Amino acid sequence: MNVKSFDKSDFLNFENRYNALFFNSLSGIKNVCLIGTKDNEGQSNLAIFNSLIHIGSNPPLLGFMTRPDLVDRHTLQNILSTKEYTINLLVKGMEAKAHQTSARYPKSISEFDTCGLTETYLDDCNAPFVEESPVKIGMTFREKIDIQSNGTHLIVGEITKIQLPEFILNKDGFIDLAAVETIASSGVDAYYSVKLLARYQYAKANQALKKIKND
Amino acid sequence: MNVKSFDKSDFLNFENRYNALFFNSLSGIKNVCLIGTKDNEGQSNLAIFNSLIHIGSNPPLLGFMTRPDLVDRHTLQNILSTKEYTINLLVKGMEAKAHQTSARYPKSISEFDTCGLTETYLDDCNAPFVEESPVKIGMTFREKIDIQSNGTHLIVGEITKIQLPEFILNKDGFIDLAAVETIASSGVDAYYSVKLLARYQYAKANQALKKIKND
Secondary structure, three states, rough: OOOOEHHHHHHHHHHHHHHHHHHHHHOEOOEEEEEEEEEEOOEEEEEEEOOOOEEEEEEEEEEEOOOOOOOHHHHHHHHHOOEEEEEEOOOOOOOOHHHOOOOOOOOOOHHHHHOOOEEEOOOOOOOOEEEOOOEEEEEEEEEEEOOOOOOOEEEEEEEEEEEEHHEEEOOOOEEEEEHHHHHEEOOOOOEEEEEEEEEOOOOOOOOOOEEOOOO | EEEEEEHHHOOOOOHHHHHHHHHHHHOEEEEEEEEEEOOOOOOOOEEEEEOEEEEEEEEEEEEEEEEOOOOOOOHHHHHHHEEEEEEEEEOOOHHHHHHHOOOOOOOOOOHHHOOOOOOEEEOOOOEEEEEEOOEEEEEEEEEEEEEOOOEEEEEEEEEEEEEEEEEHEEOOOOEOOHHOOOOOEOOOEEEEEEEEEEEEEEOOOOOOOEEEEEO
């Protein structure tokens, strides 16, 4: 297997588009979701993100990255003004419609309508959920953190509402996302199906590792 | 399909371990990697992380979350003192050994040795890489960002070195991680194989979406 090495002097010679594809796909298989928001006038917005990270379980916090100058600007503006948003996981079959939300639509156009996804609402959440997504998460804005190194922002929110299919929730609290065909992504344009290899017990220093039976 | 809904009053009744499994697996399919470091005395450390995010391509920046009170504390201490670390993607077959690095070993024990992974070095990087990982990324520390909401930290670093198999790098810069069986994770203990569904062209507002041929 031929290996190829790169250092900073090589990166500087990468053409812009090549550079973006290269570094976006280098860092491994990624999460992918749709974030739903509304502006203060009630205009819905939907955008695809692949930078969701788990920040904590107690309180339950999730983060994602935004670049205020790009296509996700409506999402950021809406979150900052309404403090509410939804996170909707993608499952197999949704990838083309979800990818299309990354096009630069004017603010007056709802990506729900133009990309063929269905707006839905849960209880007292004002932000729109995606009907086609089986795992729906309602969020309240908590923090906008500036990344000095490149001027991007980490948006931190608290989970306030969840809806998911009952059969994917295991007795121990594990949510079996593969059972509902949740997909993953890499780069800026690649989508993957996933298959559970194994779950392992909590690792201890002087004990052989055992698999967990997935029930 | 029966759906189940949860709100904040439900979360508060979750038992601790259930709560951790639930919220760690809720947020979708995640990245998984091994981070290699050394302390100032030359003691190697290796730890598994599932919170890697792409922060930017120019300069190339990656971030990951740490909790200073937990098992990843050696990683954080070493990065802050030496400013160097490595990110090593996991491929199929590495998951059990990688998971075992999450056990609480004393600082004098190298997880490379005790978990059966091989320490290797590239050029002038002082931090140890994982030989078994086909995608190796050398990092220089840039920022430690405090998350006020729960006292965790986002560690931001710049990519300074990369080694990968030549055959997974496409002409357009896309790195085909599935071709080398890169795996994904969810929760704190589940590992997944991945299979490419499709790549899509850059989405435009008034143009039908096309797939990209994977070369």
